[in-house]
Amino acid sequence: MTRSILVTIYCLLFSIAGNGDEARVRAHELAETRLLAEWVGVPEEQYTLGNAYYNGSGVPRDHLEAAKWYRLSADQGLAESRYMLGVLNERGEGMPPDYIEAIKWYRLSADQGYIPAQFELGNMYALGKGVPQNYAEAYLWFSIAAASGHEESREERDNFAGKLSHEEIMQAQARAKKMFENIQQSNPLE
Numbered sequence: 001m002t003r004s005i006l007v008t009i010y011c012l013l014f015s016i017a018g019n020g021d022e023a024r025v026r027a028h029e030l031a032e033t034r035l036l037a038e039w040v041g042v043p044e045e046q047y048t049l050g051n052a053y054y055n056g057s058g059v060p061r062d063h064l065e066a067a068k069w070y071r072l073s074a075d076q077g078l079a080e081s082r083y084m085l086g087v088l089n090e091r092g093e094g095m096p097p098d099y100i101e102a103i104k105w106y107r108l109s110a111d112q113g114y115i116p117a118q119f120e121l122g123n124m125y126a127l128g129k130g131v132p133q134n135y136a137e138a139y140l141w142f143s144i145a146a147a148s149g150h151e152e153s154r155e156e157r158d159n160f161a162g163k164l165s166h167e168e169i170m171q172a173q174a175r176a177k178k179m180f181e182n183i184q185q186s187n188p189l190e
Contacts, residue, residue: 046073047081054084054093063094074105082109083117090120090129099130110141113187118145119153126160135163136172143176144183 050069053062067088073081086105089098103124109117122141125134139160145153161169 043073043076043078043081046070046076047078047084050081050084054088063088067094074108077112079109079112079114079117082106082112083114083120086117086120090124099124101130103130110144111183111186113148113183115145115148115150115153118142118148119150119156122153122156126156135160136168139164139169140172140176140179143173144180147176147180 046069050066050073051057052059053066053069055061059065067085070081070084070088074085082105086102086109088094089105090102091097103121106117106121106124110121118141122138122145124130125141126138127133131137139157142153142157142160146157164172
């Protein structure tokens, strides 16, 4: 089937939700996204389709379907999808909560320099979700995200500094600096 025929078919399927111009435009966009996600395997489009299912935007809200699309994209290395798999697993949306799985996905995303994942890793260590509670590790991940300008991470880092000894802070800062540099080298800005 040609691309235009597939887009037309998807447009017809998705346009049932509404008759207005906005609904038709959204249906067309979703159809094209689905085509690129499913038939071509473009990770950014798979992520977009995952978001559509996660939020119920133009399609019925379905966290299992969202997870499917995020996983396809995450397996191709998209940090945003890896983060969203962490979110789904941590919150138990569409599946039982699995903090260990959430940590895995957050860490993969954080290592790619995705700031929200770095912040969530800090939270997971702070609360002991999926890992032993460790304020020094929480401080480390909040520090890494703060180094990229994430204000909430800076505030959390500063809050946890009061729970650590001077030596623990110095060690965490040294590790955070080295990890931040490695992340920056592995994921240069485009």
